[in-house]
Amino acid sequence: MNWLDPRTARLVLGCGLLALVMGGCGRPVKPAPVSFGNLDSLVRVAKTDGKVWSRVAAAVTLGDSAVAIHASELLAHAGPAALPAVRHLLGQPDARSQLLGAYALGSLGRVGEPAVPDLIPLMGSADSSVANMADWSVTRIAPQNPPRLLTLARDIRYGDDVGRLEAVLALKRFDGDLDPVCPLLVSRLADPSPAVRSAAFAVLDRAGATVLPCLRHPRNETNPMVRSATLLLRIRSDGGGLGN
Numbered sequence: 001m002n003w004l005d006p007r008t009a010r011l012v013l014g015c016g017l018l019a020l021v022m023g024g025c026g027r028p029v030k031p032a033p034v035s036f037g038n039l040d041s042l043v044r045v046a047k048t049d050g051k052v053w054s055r056v057a058a059a060v061t062l063g064d065s066a067v068a069i070h071a072s073e074l075l076a077h078a079g080p081a082a083l084p085a086v087r088h089l090l091g092q093p094d095a096r097s098q099l100l101g102a103y104a105l106g107s108l109g110r111v112g113e114p115a116v117p118d119l120i121p122l123m124g125s126a127d128s129s130v131a132n133m134a135d136w137s138v139t140r141i142a143p144q145n146p147p148r149l150l151t152l153a154r155d156i157r158y159g160d161d162v163g164r165l166e167a168v169l170a171l172k173r174f175d176g177d178l179d180p181v182c183p184l185l186v187s188r189l190a191d192p193s194p195a196v197r198s199a200a201f202a203v204l205d206r207a208g209a210t211v212l213p214c215l216r217h218p219r220n221e222t223n224p225m226v227r228s229a230t231l232l233l234r235i236r237s238d239g240g241g242l243g244n
Contacts, residue, residue, distance in 0.1 A: 053078060057085035060104075061097045072100035076107030083108065083115060090118040098122055098130045106137030113141050117180045120153045121214075124183030131157075149180060156184050161193045168199040178207055182214035189229040201229055209237045 056078075059071035075082045075089075086108070089101025102122060105112040112119075119141075122134035135157070138150055152174070155167035168188060171178060178185075188200035204211050215234060221227035 053082040053085040054088065056082070057089050057101075060089055060100045061092055061094065068096065068100060072104045075104040079108070080111050083111065086112070087115045087118050090115065090122065095125075095127045095130050098125065098127075099133050102130065102133040102137045106133070106140040109140055112137070116141060116150055117177070120150060120180035121183045123153055123157055124181075124185075124187045149174070153181050153184055156181070156188060161196065164188065164191065164196045165193065165199055168196060168203060171203050172199075172206065178203070179210070179214070182207075182211055185211075186214060186226065186230070189226045190223045197225065197229075201233070204233055205236060212237055 053075065056071050056074055060068045060075070063071060075086055082104070086101055086104045089097045090105065092098060092101070102119060105115055105119060116138065119134050119137055122130050123138070125131045125134065135154070138154070152167045152170055155163050159167060168185070171181065171185070182204070185200045185204055188196055189204075191197045191200065212234065215230050218227045218231040218234070221230055
């Protein structure tokens with residue numbers, strides 16, 4: 001599969017949306033705030049008022065499926081003015097907003113490079129449709145010279161046992177913000193390789209309390225290995241309290 005082919009994105013997008021509809025993922029759909037016609041009118045206004053793109057993005061989250069897809073297509077061809085609105089979609093809790101936001105961002109190409117830190121956490125999403133779209137997006141944004149953190153994130157997700165271990169260990173020496181890769185590191189707590197599991201725990205443990213926001217409460221973890229590691233990390237990070 002050629003990840004740089006736009007048709008690949010449409011295939012991933014279609015499969016992802018079908019999974020969301022059939023699986024009932026994401027937040028319940030509310031009445032569409034704008035129609036197809038209103039969206040197109042908003043885009044004409046947005047050429048002189050970038051704030052209008054936030055209303056187009058709202059249609060992705062709140063509109064019915066057809067309106068949401070149309071809105072994401074408009075964002076995908078909007079250029080730099082739509083970048084703040086697209087980044088907002090990536091931070092929404094529902095899978096549909098994340099999926100369509102990642103599609104729009106990848107379609108923007110190199111314009112979307114400032115949003116790579118917002119995209120990397122989605123590569124560790126439990127929803128495979130979101131994770132696959134995020135991966136497609138990052139290959140479109142920086143195919144030749146990807147940021148170091150992005151390269152490590154891809155190796156953590158797709159590398160063999162040695163590749164995953166080397167990428168996780170490299171994060172011990174990484175000087176930048178680890179927040180974007182925190183979900184990926186948490187997912188490696190259930191890695192098939194004991195060495196990778198141990199290394200991921202060590203990196204998260206070294207980060208201390210800064211990783212607490214990306215750790216779910218142990219009782220919400222279904223994987224026993226992740227649940228045990230998460231419990232221990234929370235105890236070591238906040239002095240024994242489990243928080244909320």
